[in-house]
Amino acid sequence: MRKLTIQIFAAIALLINANTGNACTNYLVTKGASVDGSTMITYAADSHYLFGELYFKPAAVYPAGTLMKIYEWDTGKFLGEIPQALQTYSVVGNMNEYQVAIGETTYGGREELQDSTGLIDYGSLMYIALQRSKSAREAIKVMAELVEKYGYYSSGESFSVADKNEVWIFEMIGKGTDIKVDKKTKKAYNANRGAVWVAIRIPDGYVSGHANHARITTFPLENMKTSISSKNLDKIFEPDVEVVYAHDVIGFARQKGYFTGKDEEFSFSDVYAPLDFGAARFCEIRVWSFFKAVNKDMWNYFDYAKGHDLKNRMPLYIKPERKLSVRDMMNFMRDHLEGTELDMSKDPGAGPHGLPYRWRPLTWKYEGKSYFNERATATQQTGFSFVAQMRSWLPDAVGGIFWFSVDDAASTVYFPVYCSVTSVPEAYAEGKGDMLTYCDDCAFWVFNKVSNFAYLRYDLMIQDIKRVQDELENRFISQTAVVDQTALKLLETNKEDAVRFLTDYTVNTGNYVVARWEKLFQFLLMKFMDGNVKQEDGKGGLKYNQYDYCPAPVKNPQYPDWWKKNVIDATGDKLAVPEGAASH
Structure with a gap:
């Protein structure tokens, strides 16, 4: 048993090291699986x-010959330059003006396959593709061609690539570094430049997800109809094509000794990112938690998600039992494994106030034994998250809504950003602050003030947070139809007026959210200061006593009995009041 525990911990440690920078979550919804025919992808950028x-x-x-500088998204490291496209499209967040949206999760995979000479990291790959693509298929083509030509710098990555009609999952990993010297030029080059990859369209009416582990296993091989290799990449625009893959995705695996079976048995995930306990318990469980919320049969995979039955592999995509809304997707991003035995708010680690978070490191030791904390979808270290909604029945300027938020998804607010905007809310704009530069009116810092304060007494404060969260998000969602209709009316006569209207609406809404959240912070600070709980006056404020002089009598909620027992067990009679003694 101890040997097994050590092996499990080693597997977990490898997974954590591969995903230190970004441990993210994506959920994918096709048109036929949404309540209104939208396509949707979600993304939590957790770092x-x-x-x-x-x-x-x-x-x-851009003029011909213009070069584009490439900086690694995670670190800011300069990687090199590539030719700039002559024409680029407007991009806000992770959605462009043509309703193309891209998200990602890092799965790491085989460490030896990271290419230290590559020019394109996964972050640059996403944002360059958004600037150059009018459809999901074009984005996949652009991404594949970029890494083929300039090399792929990052480790294994899963991408969600969607437009107003289709949703794809696209998984990629580099080919390592094999430095050779050209006999004629005498210049060194990487003989393994490029990447191996597979992209699969999620069938209409289905949903999918990925969360830091490669999920594509076997896939149809090339038949020039529904599945093509990169040798025929131009055929990706043919509507019957549902699978595209690097022409050497199997051959390279054979060359490296990773795979020796029949081609039709080849599994991308099993070969390039072998499944282990940690991959299931920390990663696949987040996909499972989404799946089980929309299809009760997914409880059959609970043991798999817990890392106990790895042979019972969860499907890449499933058919939900009901249609899903934007509001549903926001709530799925707030999951803490509620409704399962793994709910992090229910064990002693949650403390007396039911905190569903554990500070890092994710694994820990006690008296020579190794343990771990759960990794749920909602997590404290989220930089930003979004729900990208693409609507095919509307013009692109109106159809794409990028529901955006910063910080912990459970205690944040998603507000609507139309994909045609020409500016963004000042409170969310780039350059206002950074992780080491505080600013009073930065959305990131304002939301972190609320969430980090709430972590002190989570069970009580989250109720007030969710009340304002629901108030704002429900209002924004209900306003969408009116905003759409107003923009459409303006679009009939002048596109610039329509775009200006949508930009003003987005900017004003985003700035309002931050101002409202600052007010919420002030309210929480006054209400819960020093462990007391002040009474509310029923008008959105706090209640004075009958003389309007000081607060009405405050409440002092009791600690739970299990916590009291633990204190008594640990301290014995030290804190016990002697019999007959007065107590206050």
Whole structure:
């Protein structure tokens, strides 16, 4: 048993090291699985180093010969330069003006396959593709061609790539570094430049997800109809094509000795990112938690998600038992494994106030034994998260809504950003602050003030947070139809007026959210200061006593009995009041 525990801990440690920078979660919804025919993808960018802000790149035209500098998204490291496209499209956050949206999760995979000479990291890959693509299929083509030509710098990555009609999952890993010297030029080059990858369209009416582990296993091989290899990449635009893969995805695995079976038995995930306990318990469980919320049959995979039955592999996509809304997707991003035995708010680690978080490290030791904390979808270290909603029945300028938030998804607010905007709310704009630079009116810091204060007495404070959260998000969702109709009316006569209207609405809404959240922080600070709980006056404020002089009598909620027992067990009679003695 001890040997097994050590092996499990080693597997967990490898997984954690591969995913230190970004441990993220994506959920994917096709048109036929949504209540209104939207396609949707969600993304939580979880990193202890990522400052949450709303990126914006306006459309531009560049002279021939212009070079684009590439910086690694995670660290800011300069990687090199590549030719700039002559025309780029406007991008806000992770959605462009044509309703193309991309998210990601890092799975690491085989460490030896990271290419230290590559020019394109996974972050640059996403944002360059958004600037150059009018559809999900074009984005996949752009991404595949970029890594083929310039090399892929990052470790294994899963991407969600969606437009107003389709949703794809696209998994990639580099080919390592094999330095050779050209006999003619005498210059060194990487003979393994590029990447191996597979992209699969999620069937209409289905949902999928990925969370830091490669999920594509076997897939149909090339038949020039529904499945093509990268040798025929131009055929990706043919509507019957549902699977695209690197032409050497199997051959390279054979060359490296990773795979020796029949081609049709080849599994991308099993070969390039072998499944282990940690991959299931920390990663796949987040996908499972989404799946089980929309299809009760997914409880059959609970043991798999817990890392106990790895042979019972969860499907890549499933059919939900009901249609899903934007509101549903927001709530799925707030999951703490509630409704399961793994609910982090229910064990003693949650403390007396039911905190569903555990501070890092994720694994820990006690008296020579190894243990771990659960990793749920909602987590404290989220930089930003979004629900990207693409609507095919509307013009692109109106159809794409990028529901954006910063910080912990459970205690944040998603507000609507229309994909055609020409500016973003000042409170969310790039450059206002960073992880080491505080600013009073930065969305990231305002939301962190609320969440980090709430972690002190979570069971009580989260109720007030959710009340305001629901108030705002429900209002924004209910306003969508009116905003859409107003924009459509303006669009009939002048597109610039429509875009200006949507930009003003987005900017004003985002700035209002931050101002409202600052007011919430002030309210929470006054209400819960020093462990007391002040009474509310029923008008959104706090209640004075009958003389309007000081607070009405405050409440002092009791600690739970299990906590009292633990204190008594640990201290014996030290804190006991002697019989007959007065107590206060």
